[in-house]
Amino acid sequence: MENQHLENRNRYALITGATSGIGYELAKLFAADGYHLILVARNEERLQEVTDELKNAYSVEITPHAKDLFVPGAAEEVYEFAKSLGVSVDVLVNDAGQGEWGPFITTELQREIDIIQLNIIALISLTKLFLRDMVNRNEGKILQLGSEAGATPMPLLSVYAATKAFVLSFSAALANEMKDKNITITVLLPGPTDTDFFHKAHQQNTVGYKEKKLDDPADAAKDGYEALMRGESKVISGSTARTHVFMSDLLGDTLAAANARKLNEPSDKAGREEITHEPSKKEREAIQAVEGDYGKDGQREEEVKPF
Ligand SMILES: NC(=O)c1ccc[n+]([C@@H]2O[C@H](COP(=O)([O-])OP(=O)(O)OC[C@H]3O[C@@H](n4cnc5c(N)ncnc54)[C@H](OP(=O)(O)O)[C@@H]3O)[C@@H](O)[C@H]2O)c1
Secondary structure, eight states, X not given: OOOSOGGGTTOXXXXXXXXXXXXXXXXXXXXXXXXXXXXXXXXXXXXXXXXXXXXXXXXXXXXXXXXXXXXXXXHHHHHHHHHHTTOOOSEEEEOOOOOOOSOTTTXXXXXXXXXXXXXXXXXXXXXXXXXXXXXXXXXXXXXXXXXXXXXXXXXXXXXXXXXXXXXXXXXXXXXXXXXXXXXXXXXXXXXXXXXXXXXXXTOTTBHHHHTSOOBOHHHHHHHHHHHHHHTOSEEEESHHHHHHHHHHHHHOHHHHHHHHHHHHSBOOSOOOOSOOSHHHHHHHHHHHHHTTOSSSOOOOOSOOOOO
């Protein structure tokens, strides 16, 4: 496929989490618009597959960079890697993020510290490093992956939702700090989306995953991409997320938490078991193949129990 947008020919976007789900779909949108890409995720094999696929489909340069953003200091290494390429990153997309399902008193503290490292520390580190360069050039765009969970306290997913509340607040504040510059900060709030997220979070046996409709990651990516290109500070993707955010605002924290909990309770109904989004399915297969050898999000064997 030939590029439609030759004006982006010398532009670079760096996307974390680009091998699966929403990040993968964002990578495709950038490539279709003529952006060269630096793609970050942990699994080298998947990174290479996605690199080859995008190179074949679009006439852009794709540079894969395997990095585990659970590791403190990894974000700085990603920045140094991008600098070593001698290119300016015009767009930064902080997509990589994980959650962990379960009653807070039963989940592993280290897993949650890792999630805070990925969803918050890596995100603010990459943002600070690349934003300083953008300010020096007075040009740039940043897309942060928030979530509808950032607008609602979520029992049984409490730490994840709190990390996304951070992303939401941080992004809005930063958008204001940049308002007189040629730089925009956009936060995307998807609703429940059909990716590997639920499996990594051990959330696959819940009402929300088994029984409810999930959004298509391509739709969430498109909403985020378009809002980013328009320079909007926030976009809520899909009718489910818009309803959830509206209800949270209306109900207040206590009632909103009670409502959110219903979706995070275990379900014993027969329901969705598989991811339908092909790249996310490949992500799951790749994780199963190494059985949690990388990162801290390997399979958790025990059954999901009611609390
Ligand atoms: N799916 C949903 O329902 C939903 C809803 C709202 C918001 N979101 C947010 O959307 C973003 C993308 O999630 P998704 O649903 O597309 O999930 P996904 O299918 O699990 O994709 C996650 C991506 O991030 C990478 N990643 C995970 N841990 C990483 C780490 N420690 N270091 C570097 N890369 C890492 C993964 O590749 P590797 O495994 O190879 O590292 C993969 O490319 C997340 O921030 C998530 O919180 C998701």
